Amino acid sequence: MKVRWEDIPPEGRAISLDQLSPLSLATPDGEMVEGPRSASAIEGTLLLQRTRKGIEVKGTIRTAVVLPCARCLKEFTLPIASECEESFLLPKYAPAEEDTELANDDMDVSFLSEEGIDLEDIVAEQIWLSIPIKPLCDEQCKGLCSVCGGELNRGECGCDRQYTDHRFAALKTLRLNVP
Ligand SMILES: [Zn+2]
Ligand SMILES: [Zn+2]
Numbered sequence: 408m409k410v411r412w413e414d415i416p417p418e419g420r421a422i423s424l425d426q427l428s429p430l431s432l433a434t435p436d437g438e439m440v441e442g443p444r445s446a447s448a449i450e451g452t453l454l455l456q457r458t459r460k461g462i463e464v465k466g467t468i469r470t471a472v473v474l475p476c477a478r479c480l481k482e483f484t485l486p487i488a489s490e491c492e493e494s495f496l497l498p499k500y501a502p503a504e505e506d507t508e509l510a511n512d513d514m515d516v517s518f519l520s521e522e523g524i525d526l527e528d529i530v531a532e533q534i535w536l537s538i539p540i541k542p543l544c545d546e547q548c549k550g551l552c553s554v555c556g557g558e559l560n561r562g563e564c565g566c567d568r569q570y571t572d573h574r575f576a577a578l579k580t581l582r583l584n585v586p
Contacts, residue, residue, distance in 0.1 A: 411523030412497065415457045422526065424449045424468065430531045443474035443538060446484050449530060453491065461496040461519055468533050477541040478550030479558055485542060489533045495519045 408427055414420070425448060453466035468489045475482050494516045501518050549559035554566035 408526045409523045410455060410462075410526065412457060412462055412519060414523065415455050415462065417457060419454055419456045422453050422455065424451045424453065424466075424530065427527055427530065430527055430534070443472040443485075443534075446471040446473040453526065453529075455524075458494075460500050461494060461516075462524060464491060464493045464495070464524065464529060466491050468530055470534065472534065472538065474538065474542055476544035476548055478543060478548045479560060480551065481544055481558075483542075483544035485538065487534055487537045489537045491529065491533050493517065493529060495524050 408422070410420070410422070427449065430445060430449070447470055449468060449470040451467045451469050453464055453468075456463040456465070468491055469487065471484050471486045473482050473484050496516055496518050498518055498520070545560075551557065552559055552564050552566050553568055555564050557564035557566070
């Protein structure tokens with residue numbers, strides 16, 4: 408859903424997130440093919456406020472995504488609750504070309520395009536920001552055995568991981584010593 412500055416009444420406009428089109432959580436460059444996907448509807452409301460210089464977006468986003476655990480690779484559901492607070496400036500307040508570098512440093516604002524702000528984009532970005540770099544199904548997740556690949560959460564497989572670790576270390580030194 409695109410909203411332009413002119414579409415917002417002076418008293419503001421509340422948009423319930425169930426009105427949005429389904430989000431695509433895949434990155435635009437096709438990265439993260441095994442990436443997160445939505446596990447439940449997106450709930451919450453965004454309040455759009457017109458300011459003298461642009462649009463302010465505030466609200467809470469609640470949903471859940473399914474994604475693989477960084478340790479055991481098993482898919483799990485991660486609940487998301489994100490507080491959104493973003494400002495968009497009208498294009499006429501965009502810094503002149505020569506100031507861009509300077510402005511980029513201390514500014515955490517985006518600029519409005521002709522078509523207005525894209526609410527799906529804003530929500531998808533907020534969800535991305537809420538996903539940890541190394542998502543874990545559980546803080547205590549034991550991951551996979553480095554020898555047999557067994558799932559250690561299900562129980563100890565009996566492999567001597569200490570031993571192989573040493574051997575790998577030895578291999579590494581050997582390789583380094585090759586002239
Ligand atoms: Zn795990
Ligand atoms: Zn094992």
